[in-house]
Amino acid sequence: MALLLYERAGAYDLRVSPYCWRARLALEHKGLVAESIPIFYFETEKVPFRNVGNLPVLSDGGRKIEGTWEIADHLDRAYPERPALMRCPEARALARFMGSWADNVLIPGLMRVVLPDFLERLHVKDRERYRQSREAWVGATVGQMRANRTTYLTDLCCSLAPLRSALAVQPFLGGDAPSYADYVPYTAFVWAWFASEQPVLAEDDPLQGWLARMQDRFEGLPRSLPAAA
C-alpha cells in the first residue's frame, strides 16, 4: 500500500520542519519509500484528513498517523521485519526522553540562532505568522535574535554538553549503530543546515564527527535536497 508523507514545505522546494525530517529519516532507516507531499503552512487544510493539527502526517495505506513519535512507533509496529528504530521497550521509552530534550532544549536553541535567516526560506505567505509564533515560543524577537546571536550561540553550545559526553564514549547515541534516538537530534541539525548558511557549530566541535557519521548513513540524502538558495 502507498505511503504518503505530508511535510512542511518552504521556498526553493525545501522541507522546513525538523519534525518532518525526523519522520523522513525514520522511513529511510526502515528502508521504506514514501511519496513526499509538500504542504505550505497556509495550505494545511489541503491535508486530506480532518483535524490535522501539525505535520508530519503519514498516510499508510490510507490510515492516518499524525505526529513524529507516532509515526516512528507505527513504523516499528507495522514493519517489524525491517530494521528497528527502537530495539527494545526500554530503548523506546528512553527515545521519548531524547525527543523531550530535543523539543525543549535543542530545537528552541537552534531556532534562536537560525530564525532571522530561516524566514527567507519560507513561502512568502507563511513568513509573518511563522515569525510571530516562533518569537513567542522562544521568547525573543527576530531583532533580538540578530543582536544577541553570539550569546545564543554560546548558550546553544553549552546546551549540547549532554550530547558531547554521550558521544565521547560511543559512535552513536544508540550505541554501535544509529537508532531513532540519533535521528531525533540529528534532524534538528539537518533542519538548521537548510535554515541558515551560517554554521551553528564550530568546525572543531566534537559533535562534527557524529554529524558526519550520520550524514554518511544516508548516501547524501539530506545533502542532495535543494540547497538553501
Added chain:
Amino acid sequence: MALLLYERAGAYDLRVSPYCWRARLALEHKGLVAESIPIFYFETEKVPFRNVGNLPVLSDGGRKIEGTWEIADHLDRAYPERPALMRCPEARALARFMGSWADNVLIPGLMRVVLPDFLERLHVKDRERYRQSREAWVGATVGQMRANRTTYLTDLCCSLAPLRSALAVQPFLGGDAPSYADYVPYTAFVWAWFASEQPVLAEDDPLQGWLARMQDRFEGLPRSLPAAA
C-alpha cells in the same frame, strides 16, 4: 564474595554524593547487598586501592570497579541472572545520554540551590575544599547562590522540562518499570533531599508523581537513612 561500596560520607552518617547514591540504588535494583564503607573527602587515601580518583568504588570479591557508570555496567555483566539495569544494548547506550544530562544539567542545577545548606552537612574538615571546588564548578559563590536562589530555582525548574515531558506519557523513564536511566536523575533528587531541607520542587510539580513512585520502589530505603539534622 563480599561486595563493598566505598561511598562519600558526611556529617550525621549521611551519604553525600549523588554518584554514590546512583551506585547504591543500582545494587538495590539488582537485589545485591553491599557493605557500605563511608569515606570522608579528607580520608580518600583510606580506600584500599591505588589511584582511586573518585568515589564510588565497588569492591566485588576484591576486584575494584571505579565510577558510577562502570559499577552499573559491571553489575549487569557480572549478575545477568538478576533484574537488568539496562535491558538491551541500545537502552545501555541511551542511559549514557541520561547520565550526561544529569551530570551536565541536573546536578549542577541542584548544586546551585542546595550548596549553602549542604556545606553544613559535610564533615567540618571537608567543607572548605568542597566549597571551593563546587563554587568553581558551577561558576557562583555561596553568597551568590544565597542571593540568587529564586533565579536558580527557576532555572532548575525550566531545565527539568525534558524529564516532565517524557514522564507525562509513561510511568518511568525506562517505560513501565524503572531502569538505570530512572536511578540516574532520581538519585540526584535523593541527594538534594539530604543536602537541604528546603524543597527544590513545587508541591504540584508533575515530577512529584514519578519521585513518589521511585521512592515506593525501595521500601523507604532513602527515607530510612538518617534525616538531615
